[in-house]
Amino acid sequence: MNYFSSDFKLGILGGGQLGKMLLYETRKFDIYTLVLDPGDEAPCKIACNEFYKGDLLDFETVYNFGKKVNVLTIEIENVNVDALEKLEKEGVKVYPSAKTLRTIQNKGKQKLFYVDHNIPTAPFSRFAYTEEIETAINHGSLQFPFVWKSTQFGYDGQGVKIVKTYSDLEGLPNVECIAEEMIPFKNELAVIVARNVSGHVATYPVVEMEFHPEANQVEYVICPARIDKETAKKAQLIALKVSQAFNHTGLLAVEMFQTQNDEILVNEVAPRPHNSGHYSIEGSYTNQFEQHIRAILNLPLGKTDSKVGGIMVNLVGEEGYEGDVVYENMEEIMQMEGVTPHIYGKRKTRPFRKMGHVTIVNKDINEARKIAERVKNTIKVISK
Structure with a gap:
């Protein structure tokens, strides 16, 4: 099938920042896109070919939207799976599949899946x-x-x-x-696995994640992870085992714990582009969003190696601020070497709401981490 400058239609369930960054790639390839989201001010609204407002958990809304497209994908897991199952039966290609989503949507079922497939987990x-x-x-x-x-x-x-x-x-x-x-872990790690429709697989390097102690959100993603080669290989092999068990199509982000004894335990997965892969926009030969498009359209997978060390800093709303957003000290961080801000297009901020991210690239990952700390301490997401 010809996807480029053609009548082919790709549907995306969810119009948030992940969808917006997917649309950077569809626009690059001139792939026609339709987006469904419940919000009037969804970040995707300005970048897709057709935008529909509707409830992602409503059967009829999702089903009727899916009938308009050739391939349907997601940028958020909380969607109506019954509608996806019916669309699959009627010939719409849905990636990830309804079966995969049904398991991943429920953390209890997801954990039992790991036990059933002999995948190490807490x-x-x-x-x-x-x-x-x-x-x-x-x-x-x-x-x-x-x-x-x-x-x-x-x-x-x-x-x-x-x-x-x-x-x-x-x-x-x-x-x-x-x-x-509770797992006494050394590091929280993640590996993104890409699998196209034909079953060809590629993995991204292992990344290390540092979390905010109160909000339980990722503050920094560091690629490559500062771990030894043996542990990195173990993490990638377990991520591949998880991918094979789900037999998914598209991207699968596998979050893991590295224990004090260097065991690797799977925490949870996301069957879509993921926060842990944002560094790839500037840092990789093929960023995660382009890779997801390649995978679900059964195109050749791109090279997953990093061109340079990369760190992602999440930009979230400061505590004590709510309302129309202001990005304080943006010019200061843009003067720093290797720094690129990504603003998601959400006009209203609130405490800990994800409003954007900043990538820092540098040949020396330790230097990149220092710059990332300066970025984090300089830019503030506040309100008017």
Whole structure:
């Protein structure tokens, strides 16, 4: 099929920043795009060929949108899977598949998938409701500390809490959840695996992630990860095992823990372009967004090697500010060597909302990390 300057139509469910960055690549290739998103001010709105406003979890909305396109993909997991299954039966190509999404959407099912496929992951318990956790603690089947995770709709640090005492359970929503054993890890790592329709696979280098201690959001992504070659190889092999188990098409970001004993445990996955791959826009021969397009259209996969060391800094709304966004000290960071800001197009800021990111490239990853720290301490996302 001819995808370029043709009647072919690619649909994207979700119109946020990941979709916007996918559209950089579709515009480069002149691929016709349609986007569905519930928001009037979705970042994708200005860059796609056709924009539709609608609920991503509504069956009819997703189904009717999907009938307009030849290939349908996502930039967010929380979409109506029943509609995707019906579209697949009617011949629409959906990547990732409805089957893959149904497993990944629910963290409990996702964890059981790892157990069933002999993929190393942290020990956990499943609960139909949060209120059952206290009973499990009282009976000795669960011990403090642990990580509470809502099985559905968790995103960017939401739906996750470290529980050390009974008081930490107060105020948690009474929903289906898991309690995961706290892992004393050295590093949080990630590997992005690309797989095209024909089954050809490529992996990106292992990256290291540094998280904000309160918001549980990634603050820095460092590529390559500052780990030894043996650990890096182990992480990539486990990521490939996860990819093979899901038999996914497109990108699969595999987040992992490196334990104190250098074991690799899978935390969770995302079947789409991911925060851990943003460095690739400036740092890689083929960035993750172009690679996703190549994979779902069954084009040859691009080279995943890095051209240079890369670090990504997340730009999130400062605490205490809400309203029309102002990026303070933007000019100062743009004077720094190897610094490129990416602004997502969200006009309203609030505490910890993802508003953009900055990439820093440098031949010396340690120097890049120093510059990244300066960037983080200089630019502020505030409001008028």
